[in-house]
Amino acid sequence: MIKVLVAGFMGSMGQKTVSMVNENDNFELVGAYSPNVDVAHMQGMGLNDNVKLFGDLKDIQTDADVWIDFTIPAAAFENAKFAIEHGIHPVVGTSGMSDDQVSELQKLAADKGVGGIIAPNFGLSAVLLMKFAKEAAKYMPDVEIIEMHHADKLDAPSGTALSTAKMIDEVRGNHPTPKSDETLSGVRGGDYNGIKIHSVRLPGYIAHEQVLFGGKGEALTIRQDSFDRGSFMNGVEIAVPAAAKATKLIVGLENIL
Numbered sequence: 001m002i003k004v005l006v007a008g009f010m011g012s013m014g015q016k017t018v019s020m021v022n023e024n025d026n027f028e029l030v031g032a033y034s035p036n037v038d039v040a041h042m043q044g045m046g047l048n049d050n051v052k053l054f055g056d057l058k059d060i061q062t063d064a065d066v067w068i069d070f071t072i073p074a075a076a077f078e079n080a081k082f083a084i085e086h087g088i089h090p091v092v093g094t095s096g097m098s099d100d101q102v103s104e105l106q107k108l109a110a111d112k113g114v115g116g117i118i119a120p121n122f123g124l125s126a127v128l129l130m131k132f133a134k135e136a137a138k139y140m141p142d143v144e145i146i147e148m149h150h151a152d153k154l155d156a157p158s159g160t161a162l163s164t165a166k167m168i169d170e171v172r173g174n175h176p177t178p179k180s181d182e183t184l185s186g187v188r189g190g191d192y193n194g195i196k197i198h199s200v201r202l203p204g205y206i207a208h209e210q211v212l213f214g215g216k217g218e219a220l221t222i223r224q225d226s227f228d229r230g231s232f233m234n235g236v237e238i239a240v241p242a243a244a245k246a247t248k249l250i251v252g253l254e255n256i257l
């Protein structure tokens, strides 16, 4: 039995995670963390009497094996650091950590021998999109990324779009970006080593990404859509046992599939 603590348990992803953990016979929910939690209003949150509730990082005392984090970009690093320092294997879905923060966590995880997983996206369609985009970029290096998310998303670009750009960058080498004078500031989007990223935020959307490749007289578009947050849970379910036995911090679901 793998004992699990869910950080950000009251959020959209946190609630999906609580249900997934409760429904999996190999997992046991032992802890739930969200700042300023109101203990009087926990009905319907999927927490049984055995789940310890925490409203502050410094109060957390738990025998959890795995820490699942779906919180906010500003909290992900401190939460994961806390988990590793306390021997709890992190499974981090929260976006927005910097490369330096990820490197620092990887070093800490290696020092402590407490591994885990950071996954920019737990959805199979997004993992495949990144893989296919990396392959396509070897042959079609002219590429731009458009990601579309719900209006409540705190960070831009999405972790998935940034990760896609990094994977493409690994194979496409130095390649010129078409130059155009912006008559409207920012209209050409963000820039990762010459790869343009465009972030759309609209109500009604959940999480979607298109990678557009252009070539001489032809184009290729790779697109994925996450229509329901439940779609991320297969990946989280795979990540929990993998994290529990990991001795280093792995980045990317594709590395454990």
Ligand SMILES: NC(=O)C1=CN([C@@H]2O[C@H](COP(=O)(O)OP(=O)(O)OC[C@H]3O[C@@H](n4cnc5c(N)ncnc54)[C@H](OP(=O)(O)O)[C@@H]3O)[C@@H](O)[C@H]2O)C=CC1
Residues within 6 Å of the ligand: 007, 008, 009, 010, 011, 012, 013, 014, 033, 034, 035, 036, 069, 070, 071, 072, 073, 075, 079, 092, 093, 094, 095, 096, 119, 120, 121, 122, 123, 232
């Ligand atoms: N890797 C993946 O596959 C996926 C990643 N995500 C990422 O997961 C994160 C959460 O997304 P989502 O559930 O939609 O967001 P929500 O805003 O719905 O949930 C975030 C929750 O985290 C809580 N929270 C805030 N600060 C802390 C903290 N310091 N510690 C613990 N909990 C905290 C919030 O509480 P309060 O509201 O009280 O502030 C809120 O309940 C985002 O970064 C998102 O990009 C989302 C989907 C898939």
Ligand SMILES: O=C(O)C1=N[C@H](C(=O)O)C[C@H](O)C1
Residues within 6 Å of the ligand: 095, 120, 121, 122, 149, 153, 157, 158, 159, 160, 161, 206, 207, 208
């Ligand atoms: O905020 C979201 O919703 C999502 N965030 C992740 C990201 O930043 O890539 C994963 C997925 O796109 C949903």
